[in-house]
Amino acid sequence: MFTTRPTLQGTFGMVSSTHWLASQSAMAVLEDGGNAFDAAVAAGFVLHVVEPHLNGPAGEVPIVLAPAGGEVRVLCGQGGAPAGATVAHYRSLGLDLVPGTGPLAAAVPGAFDAWMLLLRDHGTKSLADVLAYAIGYAEDGHAPVERVGETVATVRELFEREWPSSAEVYLPGGRPPRPGELFRNPALAATWRRLLAEAEAEAEARVQAGASGGGEGGTGDDLRVAQIEAAREVWRGGFIAEALVRQAGRPTLDTSGTRHVGTLSADDLRGWSASYEDPVTYDWNGWTLCKAGPWSQGPALLQQLALLPKDPADLPAYGSAEYVHLLVEGCKLAMADREAWYGDAGAGAADDVPVRELLSAEYNAVRRRLIGEKASYELRAGAPGGREPRLSAHALAVASGEVGVADASRGPGAAMG
Known part of the structure; x- marks a missing residue:
């Protein structure tokens, strides 16, 4: 064709x-x-x-x-x-x-x-x-x-x-x-x-x-x-x-x-x-995916994969509403953890980020159960290793709609200025 x-x-x-x-x-x-x-x-x-x-x-x-x-x-x-x-x-x-x-x-x-x-x-x-x-x-x-x-x-x-x-x-x-x-x-x-x-x-x-x-x-x-x-x-x-x-x-x-x-x-x-430095990695479906550390948002993609069923055969039909729903809700959970847990670059700075727990099967099995039949509008960060999430009041306000996304991001032209 x-x-x-x-x-x-x-x-x-x-x-x-x-x-x-x-x-x-x-x-x-x-x-x-x-x-x-x-x-x-x-x-x-x-x-x-x-x-x-x-x-x-x-x-x-x-x-x-x-x-x-x-x-x-x-x-x-x-x-x-x-x-x-x-x-x-x-x-x-x-x-x-x-x-x-x-x-x-x-x-x-x-x-x-x-x-x-x-x-x-x-x-x-x-x-x-x-x-x-x-x-x-x-x-x-x-x-x-x-x-x-x-x-x-x-x-x-x-x-x-x-x-x-x-x-x-x-x-x-x-x-x-x-x-x-x-x-x-x-x-x-x-x-x-x-x-x-x-x-x-x-x-x-x-x-x-x-x-x-x-x-x-x-x-x-x-x-x-x-x-x-x-x-x-x-x-x-x-x-x-x-x-x-x-x-x-x-x-x-x-x-x-x-x-x-x-x-x-x-x-x-x-x-x-x-x-x-070494990459953060995750093995899924025969592939090893490599990302930059938690000073970037790279591990969020690995978390999204960790939230998927281990067997691709258990995924909903490709392109179906159920398939899109699973991916979108998993993305929300991974991004909530990004807001709560990811940190700055530099010697020792990433040691406070619990990457191993965030990518573990046990942690993501619990997180996966949060994905219901309806879309969630909450910022639901997890507690890897039993630690309490670190979310600012501003991040919560953005998630609830009290503050617009534009108000919370870098303004246009930041790269040019």
């Missing part, structure tokens, strides 16, 4: 991403002799350019990687909260919640360092090679998807009033980007060009001094690795770090309705780096 979405097959390589320019860039890297890790890094940076409403270099990234013939690993690109972001500090500002937007909502940026570690330890290309695609689309322009302009339109006044540097980029000619028109981000292109120039100069000095670095599974030559290490230092302690700290200290209106400064400091940036 003819279809416009045939099954894709090939013998060389394949790339999938949320934007065709990122996929195309990654495929170009493969065709130029790069490996899958080189291609992934190139695609990641292109997405920062073409999907700024969804992600950015100062965001976060969870990476699950499986080197050929090696073990599955997780690379944590989720920075923790700044040291100054304490409960006492927020309460001293008269806040019961962290605002959904603005500098007080910012974690330590983690995406850039994670991409650098992936390239350093598993890639083969230079930093200049993989950044070339993102720089090109930022400098020469690309046709933005409709959602970019739509998102910018929702925060236009905020950008004009509170985020003038964002307005300069995302309101060219005083209006949001339009589909079909070339949209450029010269400021980002200039940032990457300066970072490359400084990293290359520093790397040359390091190699001459015999001080190049390396890491887990390092495969590159000394100069390539030294350039990546130097770029990490520029991000954490150079002109980019200075700009991040300076922006965090600028009073900005957030969802609390008040202007606040952030808590991000130079010490926060220097004191954090991306790190490797």
Whole structure:
């Protein structure tokens, strides 16, 4: 039967991403002799350019990687909260919640360092090679998807009033980007060009001094690795770090309705780096599924599988109302546990999350009995190991409908701002 979405097959390589320019860039890297890790890094940076409403270099990234013939690993690109972001500090500002937007909502940026570690330890290309695609689309322009302009339109006044540097980029000619028109981000292109120039100069000095670095599974030559290490230092302690700290200290209106400064400091940036860890796994129907740890929401999918019957033959007919009902209600239970039990990234932070109990057969057998014939509208977190769920009054208010979901989430444009 003819279809416009045939099954894709090939013998060389394949790339999938949320934007065709990122996929195309990654495929170009493969065709130029790069490996899958080189291609992934190139695609990641292109997405920062073409999907700024969804992600950015100062965001976060969870990476699950499986080197050929090696073990599955997780690379944590989720920075923790700044040291100054304490409960006492927020309460001293008269806040019961962290605002959904603005500098007080910012974690330590983690995406850039994670991409650098992936390239350093598993890639083969230079930093200049993989950044070339993102720089090109930022400098020469690309046709933005409709959602970019739509998102910018929702925060236009905020950008004009509170985020003038964002307005300069995302309101060219005083209006949001339009589909079909070339949209450029010269400021980002200039940032990457300066970072490359400084990293290359520093790397040359390091190699001459015999001080190049390396890491887990390092495969590159000394100069390539030294350039990546130097770029990490520029991000954490150079002109980019200075700009991040300076922006965090600028009073900005957030969802609390008040202007606040952030808590991000130079010490926060220097004191954090991306790190490797084992994945959280669950075996189901002959497959072992791997997810990032409870600093992400990855284990929630594993919990949803744990809530299903062990024998797929016991599942309701695929696509039936009973089938959809089972999956949706199981998703609700897993997400309730996510709200109650998942925690921050960082050494020792995940030890308080009872992952083993949350995925155990005994726990999920009890949870499965909560799925009745009718949909539940309650936030029903469990008590793994007999522990009491930790749910904030705000989370309960959102679940009951007393607070809108939009009020509880990050505001639109958070990635771009």
